[in-house]
Amino acid sequence: MIIVARAILLSTAFALLPVTATAADVAAGQAKAKEVCQACHGLDGNSATPDYPKIGGQHPDYLAKALRDYKSGARKNPIMAGFAAALQPKDIENVAAYYGSQPPVLAPKF
Amino acid sequence: MIRICALASILLLTTPAIAQQAPGGGPPAGGPAAAPAPAPTPTIPAAGDPVKGREKTQLCEGCHGIVGWRTAYPEVYHVPKIGGQHEAYLISALKQYRSGDRSHPSMRAIAGSLTDEDMANLAAYYSRAHVQVSRK
Numbered sequence: 001m002i003i004v005a006r007a008i009l010l011s012t013a014f015a016l017l018p019v020t021a022t023a024a025d026v027a028a029g030q031a032k033a034k035e036v037c038q039a040c041h042g043l044d045g046n047s048a049t050p051d052y053p054k055i056g057g058q059h060p061d062y063l064a065k066a067l068r069d070y071k072s073g074a075r076k077n078p079i080m081a082g083f084a085a086a087l088q089p090k091d092i093e094n095v096a097a098y099y100g101s102q103p104p105v106l107a108p109k110f
Numbered sequence: 111m112i113r114i115c116a117l118a119s120i121l122l123l124t125t126p127a128i129a130q131q132a133p134g135g136g137p138p139a140g141g142p143a144a145a146p147a148p149a150p151t152p153t154i155p156a157a158g159d160p161v162k163g164r165e166k167t168q169l170c171e172g173c174h175g176i177v178g179w180r181t182a183y184p185e186v187y188h189v190p191k192i193g194g195q196h197e198a199y200l201i202s203a204l205k206q207y208r209s210g211d212r213s214h215p216s217m218r219a220i221a222g223s224l225t226d227e228d229m230a231n232l233a234a235y236y237s238r239a240h241v242q243v244s245r246k
Contacts, residue, residue: 050198059188069213076211107193107239 024060029098032091036083037099046105057104063096158197158234166232169220183215193239200233 033043041047045056055063069075070084071092087095173179173189180188192200206212207221224232 047196050196051202052196053199053203054195058191061187062190065185065187074213076206104191105194106191 024097029094060100163235
């Protein structure tokens with residue numbers, strides 16, 4: 001019984017591990033955003049150019065998926081393909097967390 | 111010599127101003143503002159009708175209108191927020207789904223059912239949606 005309990009505890013601990021291991025670094029994301037993203041999307045994500053989407057306050061997991069798709073080529077955009085190619089998976093998580101943490105310029109519901 | 115140079119430079123500097131005023135000779139009150147404005151309106155690319163767009167939002171609200179909603183397929187992530195997004199970007203996103211350049215199955219099906227006019231109307235509505243929220 002104790003062994004079973006220990007096994008459950010252990011498996012729970014392992015199940016939680018990836019969540020903490022992939023915690024994004026918002027400060028590192030901001031640094032990367034200044035290098036790579038700011039020129040078009042703005043540092044707060046509120047891009048002034050109509051063709052470039054506003055990303056401030058957007059869901060971080062959606063932003064990360066978009067970047068992964070640009071990097072893999074699943075989503076085709078010649079401009080973003082170049083920038084996403086320069087980002088490592090960790091950079092993608094960090095940048096997505098940073099822009100997601102900015103004051104929302106997008107409304108989820110209306 | 112220095113004086114001559116100084117005089118010449120003053121003349122050079124002031125001559126254009128004199129020349130500008132001379133031909134018109136009209137009232138200086140209007141000044142440069144009297145010139146026709148260049149009308150820079152690149153932020154409104156299409157003549158979408160937000161009211162007609164709103165009538166079509168039943169296609170969108172099921173996912174984009176629910177706070178915290180996530181896509182179930184093909185990956186689990188939050189459906190993007192689109193209220194207040196740039197109109198031009200929304201139109202290009204819908205067209206990319208329709209052409210297959212973007213691959214989300216539900217969005218491809220929905221965008222495939224929309225005409226260019228529908229897309230322009232929806233984009234007009236959603237790009238202004240955040241304004242309506244803040245007024246409430």
